Amino acid sequence: MQEYIRAENLCKSCCGSTALDGVSITALREEICCVFGPSGSGKSTLLRLLAGIEAPDSGSLTRSDGSPAISFAEPALDDSLTPMEILNLHAALYGIPRRKRRGVIREMILLLDLEEARDSRVCALSSGLRKQVELARTLISPSATLLLDEPMSGLDTIVRERVWNHLMMLKSIEHRTIIIATARPEDAELCDRITVLNKGRVLAEGTVSRLRSMIGPEAVVIKPLGSRKHGARGTWGDKRAITMAEQDGSLVVEMSADSRPAELVREISGQAAAVRLRPKGLDVVLEELIARSDRHGDAGEGS
Numbered sequence: 001m002q003e004y005i006r007a008e009n010l011c012k013s014c015c016g017s018t019a020l021d022g023v024s025i026t027a028l029r030e031e032i033c034c035v036f037g038p039s040g041s042g043k044s045t046l047l048r049l050l051a052g053i054e055a056p057d058s059g060s061l062t063r064s065d066g067s068p069a070i071s072f073a074e075p076a077l078d079d080s081l082t083p084m085e086i087l088n089l090h091a092a093l094y095g096i097p098r099r100k101r102r103g104v105i106r107e108m109i110l111l112l113d114l115e116e117a118r119d120s121r122v123c124a125l126s127s128g129l130r131k132q133v134e135l136a137r138t139l140i141s142p143s144a145t146l147l148l149d150e151p152m153s154g155l156d157t158i159v160r161e162r163v164w165n166h167l168m169m170l171k172s173i174e175h176r177t178i179i180i181a182t183a184r185p186e187d188a189e190l191c192d193r194i195t196v197l198n199k200g201r202v203l204a205e206g207t208v209s210r211l212r213s214m215i216g217p218e219a220v221v222i223k224p225l226g227s228r229k230h231g232a233r234g235t236w237g238d239k240r241a242i243t244m245a246e247q248d249g250s251l252v253v254e255m256s257a258d259s260r261p262a263e264l265v266r267e268i269s270g271q272a273a274a275v276r277l278r279p280k281g282l283d284v285v286l287e288e289l290i291a292r293s294d295r296h297g298d299a300g301e302g303s
Helices: 043-050 083-091 096-111 129-141 159-173 208-215 232-236 261-267 281-296
Strands: 002-013 016-027 033-035 058-063 069-071 144-148 177-182 193-198 203-204 219-223 239-247 250-253 272-278
Touching: 002 043, 002 177, 016 033, 016 043, 016 177, 016 203, 033 043, 033 159, 043 058, 043 069, 043 144, 043 177, 069 129, 083 096, 083 129, 096 129, 096 159, 096 219, 129 144, 129 159, 159 177, 203 208, 203 261, 203 281, 208 281
Parallel strands: 033 177, 033 193, 069 144, 144 177
Antiparallel strands: 002 016, 002 058, 193 203, 219 250, 219 272, 239 250
């Protein structure tokens, strides 16, 4: 599949501190990628480099289809304008034909729930509405590549769901490339590929399932047979588990890093009515990857 963005070994220093240290990332046509990491990990700096707003100190960057459109984590809006004026201005700057602008702008107003605020000055809007205007002025762009920095931050559940549906449409129907930078695991989990970033370095890269597999299952959830319920904790408790707790009639066995859940499942076969693995959330995956990096003194994937 065609690569729209390829960045290799990007390095960037800001005010004497290293913001990015050898970061590589690719984004393909018709793909939603995520740069996932805690605050201060270098996500915003990376997006500014990918957009061409700033230049890297070293490394290479290629974009195959023009300049991306970018939305910022902190809205970059003219306080003296209204949302309608901002969208009209950006529609013109993006080269959207005049005959199509009204429909495109109307779509963004409805998508981001800006109907009541459309004619208010930005300076009078709440931080949440300002964020929605910032996102709308980017999503109106016909650019093949969109760079979105914390796009769902501050959005309510209904608007967030609508925006995600819109992004999925842009990917699958319009074949766009979208890169999202976020610290929110619930948004990272919806992306096709994830690059985990911390302290300006890549910890890992892959799909959600691959990242989870690097850490292992969070827990084995066991529903004992009726006759085994009372003795189950003692029988299964010493299987290199961290903790065991009862939850809705089942035993939730938290596994240690060196445990083999498959061995536990085999040992309890015939004694349990049901067994399932409960995967780790991406927040737990991130914490473990950072802990491993700190232990080894190396942020690389192989640590």
